[in-house]
Amino acid sequence: MAPHTEQLTRSAVRLRGLTRSFGGRKVLDGIDLAIPAGQFTALLGHSGSGKSTLLRAVAGLDHQVEGSGQLTAPERVSVVFQDSRLLPWRRVLDNVLLGSEGREAAAKGREALAEVGLKGRERAWPSELSGGEAQRAALARSLVREPELLLADEPFGALDALTRIRMHGLLRELWERHRPSVLLVTHDVDEAVALAERVLVLEEGRIGLDLTIDRDAAARGEYRGLLLAALGVTEDVR
Numbered sequence: 001m002a003p004h005t006e007q008l009t010r011s012a013v014r015l016r017g018l019t020r021s022f023g024g025r026k027v028l029d030g031i032d033l034a035i036p037a038g039q040f041t042a043l044l045g046h047s048g049s050g051k052s053t054l055l056r057a058v059a060g061l062d063h064q065v066e067g068s069g070q071l072t073a074p075e076r077v078s079v080v081f082q083d084s085r086l087l088p089w090r091r092v093l094d095n096v097l098l099g100s101e102g103r104e105a106a107a108k109g110r111e112a113l114a115e116v117g118l119k120g121r122e123r124a125w126p127s128e129l130s131g132g133e134a135q136r137a138a139l140a141r142s143l144v145r146e147p148e149l150l151l152a153d154e155p156f157g158a159l160d161a162l163t164r165i166r167m168h169g170l171l172r173e174l175w176e177r178h179r180p181s182v183l184l185v186t187h188d189v190d191e192a193v194a195l196a197e198r199v200l201v202l203e204e205g206r207i208g209l210d211l212t213i214d215r216d217a218a219a220r221g222e223y224r225g226l227l228l229a230a231l232g233v234t235e236d237v238r
């Protein structure tokens, strides 16, 4: 019944003609998109362009899109948001485990916390963590589910610039080690280019630009101007 249960081989995510309207206004207007398994994709777009709407649809959180087109996504999907959404009344390890019990689960949870650099903080309360640490815990919580697809909606948007750079390194490292497909929603052109293999720009309800990122060209800053132009942004002359 649910498209999410379909067995996928080559593509992790496939959208065909996906449309979503709110009050008669089309936010997503027939989106066609295939994301190969294991690809790191970033989705850029102005505020209100429909990035979160698209992500929610792929996460299976939006039942209204059913029937509007075709949507397939893997079964094991984890979502990370701008705020960590840790439960304040549970210790960090219990937040990561959420629902799973037993020694094996606890060992996996500890391992995931160690991977994100939170070894020794298992028994801390969420209120004792910094913003960056809380996002690390959120990443650990998503990892223990061994997701085939990681959806991240502005996961570093609330962090200071230095913490954000460290988190970029961590996310790339985790992706290289575990190789889930990643769909990262961001406003930040530099973040998209620094992290992703492919950058999509959402405009007027459609994918307006679909760029494959070459690491060397990215290091030379070759995509920045193109992406800013696609977003209709002109940089001030410095």
Ligand SMILES: Nc1ncnc2c1ncn2[C@@H]1O[C@H](COP(=O)(O)OP(=O)(O)OP(=O)(O)O)[C@@H](O)[C@H]1O
Pocket: 022, 023, 027, 045, 046, 047, 048, 049, 050, 051, 052, 053, 054, 187
């Ligand atoms: N539940 C809803 N009811 C009505 N309108 C909605 C709803 N969810 C989203 N919208 C509208 O759809 C449009 C796209 O919203 P969405 O949150 O997907 O944009 P976004 O690109 O993620 O924006 P931002 O970058 O600011 O988070 C907006 O105009 C928003 O007001």
